[in-house]
Amino acid sequence: MKMNSKFAAALVMCALIGLAASEEVNGKPSGMAEPSVEELATRLLQATYPGSAELNEVPLLAGKLPDDMPVDLPIPDGARIIGSEIQEGKGIYIVLDVPLMPDQALDFYRKALPSQNWTETDIPGMDRGFVQGDPRITFCKGMKNPSLTVTAHPQENSTDLHIGISSDPDYSPCSQASFDDWLRPIPKLSAPEGSRQFNEMMTGGGNRAAVSATLETEINSSTLEDHYADQLNAANWTRTGEGQSGPSSWSAWSTEDENGLVWNGFLIALDLPGSENQRFVLVQASLEDN
Structure with a gap:
């Protein structure tokens, strides 16, 4: 993983805490503009890397698409463009409200994109592990070309549509299309209804x-x-075992994959200390030694 999101978040939080402490001691700094929501959003989105002294610029475009689009993106009739985020050298992320149900919104792109030589592609491993519950489809034009991912979040009488266009092959899910199913044998694991899932990690x-x-x-x-x-x-x-200790519950497992290989695994669920409604979950599987 090229960027440690927790590291970046920690740096931002330290900066905010330091700013608050300074203002408590010295009062509101003179000659400085009032921070805006846009500035905060941009700062939080800026990516940093361990050892790097610079933050990457992340332009946000409210209510419009970038002028220099890498693809000819079809937009459903009646759509409201919320805005775009430009990750320099990596890709573009677009948010729309469309007057369609999630399945209808995805079908729109299934019909519109093949004429531009896009192919809907199943990405190995993307349907395994703690996947997002919202419908998602990915289109490719080959392993080294841009990818286009459409995610549909249901809303009342409409759909919140997120479109990601990856222009860097190193970040494109299409470059994984020829890989083996690297998360085998872990199955798709859907979150409970009404929960919010984040900080997904996989190896x-x-x-x-x-x-x-x-x-x-x-x-x-x-x-x-x-x-x-x-x-x-x-x-x-x-299931081969189970237990509970304080804020954690666990179980041990065994499974045989489609190639006849036996895997041993475990599941852990943990109530995170200091946070009333946050839980951590982990599933791991290791190939059994012969």
């Missing part, structure tokens, strides 16, 4: 695969472990 390949996520939910760790255990069981995993 895989070879003889081990692991996925984790943080959830905001009123469900405690014990009930959350049961929720994901049911999904592992439905994916033909067999």
Whole structure:
């Protein structure tokens, strides 16, 4: 993973805390403009890397698309363009409100994009682990060309549509299209209804695969472990042990993949200390030694 998002967030938070402390001691700085919501959003989106002294510029365009679009993007009739984010050298991210249901919005792009030589592509591993619950499709023009990902978030009588156009092959999901299913044997794991999932992490390949996520939910760790255990069981995993200790619940598992290889794994759900409704979940599987 090229950017540690937690590291970037920590730097931003330290800066904000330092600013607050300075103002408490010295009062409001003179000669400085009042911070705006736009400035805050831009600062939070700026990516940084360990050892780098510079922040990348992340232009935000309210209510419009970039002038220099890398693709001819079709827009549904009646759509409201919320705005765009430009990640220099990496891609463009666009937010729309469209007067369609999520499935209808995705079907619009399934019909409109093939005429421009886009092909809907299944990306290995993208349907495994703690995946986002909202419908998503990815289009490719080959491994080294831009990718286009459409995610549909349901709203009342409309859809919040997020479109990501990746212009850097190193960041494009299309470059993974020929890879083996690197998160095997972990199945798709859907979050409980009404929860919010974030901080997804995944690693895989070879003889081990692991996925984790943080959830905001009123469900405690014990009930959350049961929720994901049911999904592992439905994916033909067999429970071999279980337990609970304080804020954590866990279970041990075994499964055989489509190649006849046996994997041993575990599931952990943890109530995060200091946060009333945040939980951490982790699933890991390791290939059994012969």
